[in-house]
Amino acid sequence: MTESEARNALLLRAFELAPADVVRWTDDDRAWASRAAAEVEGASAAGERFVARRAQLALERLGTREAIVRRAQRGTDWRPWFGWALPAIALAAGLATDAIGPSRQVNVLAPPLLAVMAWNLVVYLSIAVHALLRRSGHPQRGAIARAIARVAQRAIVPGRDRTADDADDASGRRRARRAVIARFAADWTKASARLTAARVARVLHVSAIAFALGALAGLYVRGLVFEYRAGWESTFLDANAMHAVLGFVLKPASLLTGIPLPDVARLEAMRFPETGGERAAPWIHLYALMVALVVVVPRALLALYDRALEHRLARSFPLPAADRYFASLLREHSGEAALVLVLPCHFVPSPQATLTLRAVLGAVFGPTLKLVVAPATDYGDEESVDGALASTPATAVVVALFSASATPEAETHGVFLARVLACRPPGSELLALVDESAFASRFGGSDPVSLRRRDERRQAWKRLLAAHECRPVFVDLERDDATEAGRRVREALDRRIAQPVSA
Known part of the structure; x- marks a missing residue:
């Protein structure tokens, strides 16, 4: 990949990782760019060629909507x-x-x-x-x-x-x-x-x-x-x-x-x-x-x-192939399915919650993802999560799944998360999901008391996870729209943490 191709890939990356309401670039545009690049380069093309061509085609379209794209490209040119x-x-x-x-x-x-x-x-x-x-x-x-x-x-x-x-x-x-x-x-x-x-x-x-x-x-x-x-x-x-x-x-x-x-x-x-x-x-x-x-x-x-x-x-400009964005594009081009390991903590997701979870994660990692839901970890048996992580490859995404109906406790949930962080494969991504479906069944009203309870519970989970430098994504796996929930998950994964996590 040349310098200009790498620059285009990183510029497109910045736009595609931005919140959906910030830039004039939709999921349909993303899909078009991937299809067009695959047609131009061919299915057997090297992954870097696919990424470079996709960025070129995407920025040509994006440049007609966002004038700032051209300025960013010109601003990075070396001045001979x-x-x-x-x-x-x-x-x-x-x-x-x-x-x-x-x-x-x-x-x-x-x-x-x-x-x-x-x-x-x-x-x-x-x-x-x-x-x-x-x-x-x-x-x-x-x-x-x-x-x-x-x-x-x-x-x-x-x-x-x-x-x-x-x-x-x-x-x-x-x-x-x-x-x-x-x-x-x-x-x-x-x-x-x-x-x-x-x-x-x-x-x-x-x-x-x-x-x-x-x-x-x-x-x-x-x-x-x-x-x-x-x-x-x-x-x-x-x-x-x-x-x-x-x-x-x-x-x-x-x-x-x-x-x-x-x-x-x-x-x-x-x-x-x-x-x-x-x-x-x-x-x-x-x-x-x-x-x-x-x-x-x-x-x-x-x-x-x-x-x-x-x-x-x-x-021959080196791009970080381990970066989730580029790894996802390369996986998409090769047809390889993403492996997602879900580790429920102290609760068993309902069948509907599991279906929604697959749809949510499919919106992020592609519909061909391989979803593995491990047996739920019981109270007092948090260290058993080591076995589920023992054979997990470094390319996998590990999802720590909590239930918002439980009061977060450092002695149980904190120990569970610490074990996941310690035992997950080096280089693998960790996503902390908090399922609010059971909590919403009890306190899902729109009255001030219910809203206050929900906010207090969310803050409690944020404080616990922040102690382990994690940011939770709250999702109702019984009621939320999978596409919208997937957008929130993707933004959480893409977000760069510039400062220490705090509650």
């Missing part, structure tokens, strides 16, 4: 001009920099070019540390990459939509659409972080080369019309110490060029201000070669590496 503008600025800055100093005297101990080399060595050290952190599983983006990501997010997320009508403003649809695009911006920024970092790193490496070459070019051009003199001065170092320092710094260039480094006596004769030094041309050649060795060559290799990485990621 950045790749030449920054190096051009760096080259100009290097040309304008006096790499020797205004006095035309070259202090061989501390020319500005030495600072350029030292800075680049610090950069190489930071790159090595970053690579080690990435290998250890703690990747960190650079400050510049983070800044560019923030700018990109602001470019994607729209400001005030001046074309929005008053009805949209009154209903809050504009604000809701902003939230959809903000979600896409956050998802895309995270998914493309490595690609963005490679691009930024490549541009910075080329810019460092441009600055160094500009500084050297300016130095040699000035050397044609001005005479530079080389010498040294120091408060703490004598000629012997200087000889050792210069041997360490310039020895590689001396070996490559054949330009000999001065001995102690010659260094003593170059000391400022007692002497006027000597012609600086050999020293300029030595430092120019060292800049090439320390800056130009390593930066060029790093730029080539990042360019290759950028090319590979842009042509």
